[in-house]
Amino acid sequence: MVHLVIWSFTASSSSSWRVMNRTGAYDKLYAFSFMCQLVILSIVSLKILGVCSRAEDRKIIVADFLPLNSMKDQATGQWCFTWDQDSLLLQLKDGFSSDVEVIYVGCLDADIDISEQEEVSQKLMEEYKCMPTFLPPELFQMYYHGFCKQQLWPLFHYMLPICLHKGDLFDRSLFQAYISANKKFAEKVMEVINSDDDYVWIHDYYLMLLPTFLRKRLNQVKIGFFLHSPFPSSEIYRTLPVREEILKSLLNADLIGFQTYDYARHFLSCCSRMLGLHYESKRGYIGLEYYGRTVSIKILSVGIHIGRLQSVLNHPATASKVQEIEKNFQGKKLLLGVDDMDLFKGISLKLLAFELLLERHPTLREKIILVQIVNPTRSMGKDVKEAIEDTLLITERINNSYGTPGYEPVVLIDKPIPFHEKIAFYVAAECCIVNAVRDGMNLVPYEYVVCRQGTEEMDKSRGFHVGSTHTSTLIVSEFVGCSPSLSGAFRVNPWSIEDVSDALYRSINSGETERQMQHEKHYRYVSTHDVAHWARSFSQDLKRACKDHYSWRCWALGFGLNFRRERGITCSCKKGRKRRWKKGICPQGNKQQRMERIALSVNPTPHHTHHLETCEQPLTQLRHDAQGNESVGNAHSCTDLAGWVQLCFSLFICKWVFCSFLAFLCCITSSFSCCFGLVEIVGVAVSNAASNAASSLLKRLWSLKSTTKTGILHSTLASLVSLSMLLT
Structure with missing residues (x-):
């Protein structure tokens, strides 16, 4: 400039x-x-030099919700905010250097009155570097619970609305609400962005149109997008009536990240079949040619914050809860499942497999217990209600059929519990099962492995010698994003109840040496691919992609959303x-000519x-x-x-x-x-x-x-x- x-x-x-x-x-x-x-x-010139020097250390993180907990003081009537230590958006800051300024843009998990919004915005920006996006209640309902949760989320998890009672058909008004909400997010980003040197990192399918609105206003803005959910195959995605609009908007980003190679392959296939675009791999990087720009594709799985888990493990309340659990289930092997309550987590299929295990192996009755922790969900559609009803019915049937006085085969925890209690169940469980039929990544297996590794203080409280070996056993669905990285786990097809039941039986009877080797292999991977590694790697690739892009003056093309191309x-x-045609954009003559x-x-x-x-x-x-x-x-x-x-x-x-x-x-x-x-x-x-x-x-x-x-x-x-x- x-x-x-x-x-x-x-x-x-x-x-x-x-x-x-x-x-x-x-x-x-x-x-x-x-x-x-x-x-x-x-x-x-001097002003611009000053702005550019400051802007190099700024990253704007945009997501559906801010990493904050909101609570209103009833005595003073003032809003109080605290950091959500379990939020991935907050934990990814560990991947940046200390001199990087991080600004968050997103909604709050509370309804703020219109008269208080300006005051709250100023307070959050000054104290937390957060820019809240206030959406009207009706717009939020149509945008979040409507288009995102009823149409995008089921589609990305391979669920098609074949019948009216099986899903909601496409509603154009909900998509218009999705557009309006993304525009408001773009306005908030424009309020905090300083220059074209700021990096904007957009998260998940809630904001897939945001790259277009930002690129339209600042054509040199540096945009990275990461999709945390699965991306469906082209045969599924092509059923979406607004398929091209969303693809073109995503391609206005400089870097697009996916959890696994399969998700990235599906995205590239959609771009090839629906937009006629071509991609190639250069020096280990996948590039997609789009209107003279090379959009980079990043494949990198999200990690967990190990330091956060270790600090909770060292808390006295956690050690006390572990002792309580081990005392209550003494003499029994504890199997654990931790899932969100939705249609795709496979909780009902997991319970059916456990029921089959008890039916086939009577000797295991009163010796094993399945503890199923159900996390509350933000959306309460009819599919979620059906999943809750199925879970309760199957749990009641198993306990009535195979339970005895003082023994319940299935312990269902369907209410919110403190985080340290969940960690305590991780520590006490000998096997963890993740049976989702479709999931983006699912970090439960990673958390389980780290908790089973424990800390010195946890080992002392449990009576273990310092430096003693640790074990863990994992049963993971092959349709979960973390499955390829856990090579030592029992991989199962969640749709096959017999396969899951057999995996449960093998995990219970596996030897100590085998469980120890599996645990060491998994912990070695999880500890080196944490959330800081994920954030640092994505940030470095975003800089590399933008460095090559903006040595070319090629702007304002392929916006989508009926914008002029x-x-x-x-x-x-x-x-x-030397001035040359960039490959792929020469409209005349042979492309081989330079x-x-x-x-x-x-x-x-x-x-x-x-x-x-x-x-x-x-x-x-x-x-x-x-x-x-x-x-x-x-x-x-x-x-x-x-x-x-x-x-x-x-x-x-x-x-x-x-x-x-x-x-x-x-x-x-x-x-x-x-x-x-x-x-x-x-x-x-x-x-x-x-x-x-x-x-x-x-x-x-x-x-x-x-x-x-x-x-x-x-x-x-x-x-x-x-x-x-x-x-x-």
Whole structure:
């Protein structure tokens, strides 16, 4: 950006001086305005240098909810907030260096009255670096519980609304609410973003349209998107009526992350089959060509925060709860399941497999117990209600059939419990089973392995010797994202009750050595692939992807959502190198040819097409210049292009007036503080599209022969570049 300021001033100075020499314009007012331009551009350059240096250490994390706990003090009526230590968004900060400024954007888990929203926003921004997004209750209901939970979430988990009673059909009004909510998130991001050097990291399917709205406002913004849920195969995803809109929006990100290779493969297949895009692997990185940009694909599983678990393990309340559990279930083997209450966690299938185990092996009765912890869900659709009813019915049937006085085979905990009690069950359980029929990642097995490893204080409280070996046994569904990383676990098909029952039997009868080897292998992986490793790796790949992108000037293409595909000026030109077509965007000729051209695509908006044809002749000459290697292509007509350039003449006058006004204020105040303030008020935020547009067209006109008309046009375009640094 600073190079553009310096270049534009130099070009404007030289061309304007040549024009003055020809016309004899040496009056003092013109010279005074010319000197003012030098002062203002110098100030702006220094300001931009300061902004860029600060912006390198800023990351904006955008998610559906902020990592905060909200509570209103009934005595004072004031809202109180605390960090949610279990939130992944808060834990990922460990992957950043200490000098990185992290800002969160998202909704609150509480209803804030409209009269209190401004005060709450200011408080959260000052104390927690959090920018809350307040959505009207009706909009939130349609956006979150409607489109996200009733349509996107089931589809991404391979559930199609074949019948009305099996799912909700697509509702266009819910998608409009999804668009409106993403727009509001984009507005909040724009309030906290400082410059194009800030990195924006968007999380999960709640905000898949956000990259489009951010790219439309800041075309050089650095965007990373990570999908925590599964991404379905193309045969499933193509049933979504708004499939292309969502794909195009995601492709406006610089880096798209997935939990597993299968999810990334499904996404690439959708882009290939529905958008006709091609992808390839270069130096270990997967790239997807989209309108001249290479969108990088990242495959990296989320990890857990080991330090958080170890601190809870060392808490006295946790050790006390472990002793209580071991005393209550003394002499019995404890099997554990921890799942959210929804249709895809396979809780009912797990219970049926456990019932079959007790039926086939009567000797195991009164010797094993299955503790099923059910986490509360945020959405209460009819599918969730059916899952709850099935779970309660099967649990009651098992306990009535195989239970005895003082013994219940299934202990169902369907109410919220403190986190340390959940950790205590992890420690006491000899086997953990995750039986989801479809899940994005599921970190329960990772947490179980770390808790079974324990700490020195936990070992002492349980009567173990320091340095003693530890064991664990895992039964994991093959449809869960963490399954490939747990090579020592018993992998099962959750739809096969017999397979799950056999896996339960083998885990109960496995030897001590086998369980120890499995545990050591799993703990070695989990401890080295924690949440800090995940965040650090994603951040590094995002920087690498953006570094290559923004050496190309190729903006404002492929927005989706019925946005025009080419708006304003689009230029594909490598900065500081020979100008060549970038692979995949050359609209004419053989792609194998390496033509030294620069593509200038102009698509002026309708209200610009009525301008006079002032510059038609020089542009026509430029277009048909047979001697040069440059061409202007993909424009509606030279008349439209001339109309766009005519607008530059009007802005040319505004620039000199504005510079003169600022210079006058500087003189009367004998300082630059007033100038700094005015520059910030009118917007130091740069209109990059205008800057690159004028810069591209200016470089074309530079190659023309020196004439009075082209010299004036040259000066005008250079002035537009300078003005775009001051006016948005």
